[in-house]
Amino acid sequence: MIAQGAEAVISRNAAGVMKERISKGYRIPELDTSLRRFRTRREAKILQRLEELNFPAPHLQKFSDQRLSIVMDFVDGKKVKDVLQDNLQLAPEIGEKIRRLHEANIVHGDLTTSNMILEENSQQVHFIDFGLSSFSKKAEDKAVDLFLLDRALESTHSPVYPEVFEKVIEGYKQYPGAEEVLERLEKVRKRGRNKK
Secondary structure: OOEEOOOEEEEEEOOEEEEEEOOOOOOOHHHHHHHHHHHHHHHHHHHHHHHHOOOOOOOEEEEEOOOOEEEEOOOOEEEHHHHHHHOOOHHHHHHHHHHHHHHOOEEOOOOOHHHEEEEOOOOOEEEOOOOOOEEOOOHHHHHHHHHHHHHHHHHHOHHHOOHHHHHHHHHHOOOOOHHHHHHHHHHHHHHHHHHO
């Protein structure tokens, strides 16, 4: 086992990485199984779509409706969380990768630098953990994706914030729908401030 989150247990062997969604005892069993099956299928579908797009993410090997698990390739490298502050040139690349996701109407749902790997051989940023991802054409959903990254960068990389997020947006602005998403981002930020 290499990690355990609220949703799944992640383990690694010679073949790759297995992500197995764990049962929640507090849910009605039928609902629990249905929900885990839906999320497993959706994550597998997103990984398949990313491969079609030649997007740097784990390659899906297989998924199981019985075990409610997916098996994918291991991405070898360092977490961007550990290298970003000394490599700010990665920030526009991150923005460009998010642009590619949003252009394909894929919302990551958990954009943090812990879910990005600087792959050892290519030295390219790969995105991982699409467990909360979804397909969406809505500017609101894409803006929330960026807002979550903004919050994560402020808390994890405060010495280089807000510069690092500004550089991410530089890369993101190549997206044809960027203007609408960035306008919506400002509204999402205002809502966040009002809640505080």
